[in-house]
Amino acid sequence: MSSVSYDHVVKRYTSDLTVVKDFNVEIADKEFMVLVGPSGCGKSTALRMLAGLETITEGEIRIGDKVVNHLAAKDRDIAMVFQSYALYPHMSVYDNMAFPLQMKKMKKSEIDKRVKQASGILGLDNFLKRKPKALSGGQRQRVALGRAIVRNPKVFLLDEPLSNLDAKLRGQTRVELQKLHRDLETTFIYVTHDQVEAMTMGDRIAIMNAGILQQVGAPGEIYDHPANLFVAGFIGSPSMNLVPVTTQNGNAKAPGFDIKLPKPVSAEKGILGFRPEALTDRVADDGATLEMKVEVVERLGSDQFLYGTVGGEMVTARVDPRMKVAPGDQARLGLDLRGIHLFDAETEKALL
Amino acid sequence: MDLSLLLTDVPTLLFVIVAVPAVLGAYIVGGEFLVRRLPDRARGSVRPWIWVVPALVFVTAFLVAPAVGTVFTSFQSHEGGWIGLTNYQRQLTDFPTGGAWIAIRNNLYWLVLYTLFVLFFGLLLAVLFDRVPYESVVKSLIFMPMAISAVALGVIWKFMFWYQPADAPQTGTLNAIVVNVFHQAPKTWLTDVSVNNFALIAAAIWGITGFSMVILSAALKGIPADLLEAARVDGAGEITIFRRVIFPLMMPTVVVVGTTLVIFALKAFDIVYVMTAGNFGTDVLANRMYKLLYQADNPGGASAVAIILLIAVIPVLIFNLRQFRAVEARR
Ligand SMILES: Nc1ncnc2c1ncn2[C@@H]1O[C@H](COP(=O)(O)OP(=O)(O)OP(=O)(O)O)[C@@H](O)[C@H]1O
Ligand SMILES: [Mg+2]
DSSP: OOOEEEEEEEEEEETTEEEEEEEEEEEOTTOEEEEEOSTTSSHHHHHHHHHTSSOOSEEEEEETTEEOTTSOGGGSOEEEEOTTOOOOTTSOHHHHHHHHHHHTTOOHHHHHHHHHHHHHHHTOGGGTTSOGGGSOHHHHHHHHHHHHHTTOOSEEEEESTTTTSOHHHHHHHHHHHHHHHHHHTOEEEEEESOHHHHHHHOSEEEEEETTEEEEEEOHHHHHHSOSBHHHHHHSSSSOOEEEEEEEETTEEEETTEEEEOSSOOSOSEEEEEEOGGGEESOOOSSSEEEEEEEEEEEEOSSOEEEEEEETTEEEEEEEOTTOOOOTTOEEEEEEOGGGEEEEETTTOBBOO | OOTHHHHTTHHHHHIIIIIHHHHHHHHHHHHHHHHHHSOHHHHHHHHHHHHHHHHHHHHIIIIIHHHHHHHHHHTBOTTSOBOTTHHHHHHTOSTTTSTTHHHHHHHHHIIIIIHHHHHHHHHHHHHHHTTSTTHHHHHHHHHGGGGSOHHHHHHHHHHHTOOOOTTSOOOSHHHHHHHHTTOOOOOOTTTOTTTHHHHHHHHHHHHHHHHHHHHHHHHHHTSOHHHHHHHHHTTOOHHHHIIIIIHHHHHHHHHHHHHHHHHHHHTOOHHHHHHTTTTTTTOOHHHHHHIIIIISOOHHHHHHHHHHHHHHHHHHHHHHHHHHHHHHHHO
């Protein structure tokens, strides 16, 4: 149980290859922090520096209030679940889970107690004698978790632990991991490239792109107030509509519409963002209306998504499933002005 | 190139380039033709035999038959009469210095020292070189002795062990060091019975370590990096990681290399033949067999030694097969 902080951390492989740039995050004790970003953005590298598997080029990483830059991985008291699970193939499930405890020179009886306890929590009681080869992917993933939880580590690191599971199991395990986090009362740092995982699991989310931290915050906060264009486009599914606009006298104009902004902004060129659910078939009296040329209609039962163009820009709308609309129609849709975002076209920062 | 030489024996040439492929082709086509005639059920069990039989024939003709012949010879006198176990008795008489006992003792030295040291050095070098820059260059260097023929290797080491009387300049590398660095009297490495066996074994180890290193290094590289990282995060130090993770995962390879080395050690011949010819108490079974057959004109005795050697190898072979099956079962 411990807090973790990254203080101006940099990872540079060669003078012109910097994969993590000036990374600053404070992760509180017992927090569930999710590190999310597209593939290759440096999430694993950030995590591996904390685990001691990668050297830190610049800056400091602290666990609790102790700087760990030069502490060997084995002395950091951190548990890690690898994407490949990294189970020891020559050891039984029991021995895999007992290994970290044996490294601590713990008494046999205590090891036995803890392994049995963890295997009970994870439903592995019947598999303790088996070798990892004889387990399914989901069971192996549990063993990897078990090997981490037996230790009562200060910090629990998970690097895309669900990516090798099928969709159903992934959903289940997501819930179980959250429960585990509640029960263990330990700091979790969870890496994923899947924004749905990030949104559903994290107390807070840190979004990275190209080695740079974009925004840190609670899922709802990030969803409602993305700090820049990248975050706006990355979080949410289907993703946010982004339409280039010119702003004048507190209005945003584009070929298909002209709407009043909630407050005046300084920039002249901007990018207007609104989520599909802000564009509906309900037209409010004081709200803005858009004419959409519908191209694809997607009915999901509870929802109906319309894909089409407004003034030449691709836009998605989420309308009532009972609305009668067909591809080729011209639909009049209402835009909820409470749900609009504006980003500076140059700096890509949020303006509203 | 003068190819006319090939034409001096036209019948053989024809035999090789026409008759052999023709016979093989006819065998395959004919075999397949016959298999097709069989009922469906029998086909699956018969077809593999069609393909295996040629190999069995060659192995029988060139390995099993001579081995059986050797067994017979070992029970015969020089004139061909049956003399029971007399040949064996002569080889196993007067323990510990008579008959083949010296050679047997030396083979045991080889077996233990050669196998263990080659495994040890191979493992050590594989693990250490895994962490150095220019690994492939360094490894090629260590592998180089493998490219030298055993005879050349023997000659090189014979020079390394060369002895000059104490007042003459030492041309042998080892004695030069003994005299100039340690200020001791030069040693007669190859004739002094207290060291000469170890000197020979050392030369052989030098020659084969590259082989063991390369194979073990390949096995080491086959261990996924994240296993080692997991062990590190789990709190294991480098030595513990080697002992608990790396070594167990390399074990199947270690066993294969080890048993191969045991067989090499039992067959040791060339280095002994070149460096001491088996004199000064350095004889080994293979060399003794050679001497009995070609120098002492004693085919019965030579055959008895050959059979003793064969009997010594069989347990290793069985172990090797068992181990192989166990490894397969663990997959
Ligand atoms: N040893 C290395 N040498 C040079 N570059 C490296 C090295 N390891 C990783 N990289 C680069 O660092 C960048 C970040 O890698 P990292 O593994 O952290 O990505 P990631 O965000 O975890 O991606 P993914 O979601 O695909 O796992 C990548 O562009 C990768 O090519
Ligand atoms: Mg990664």
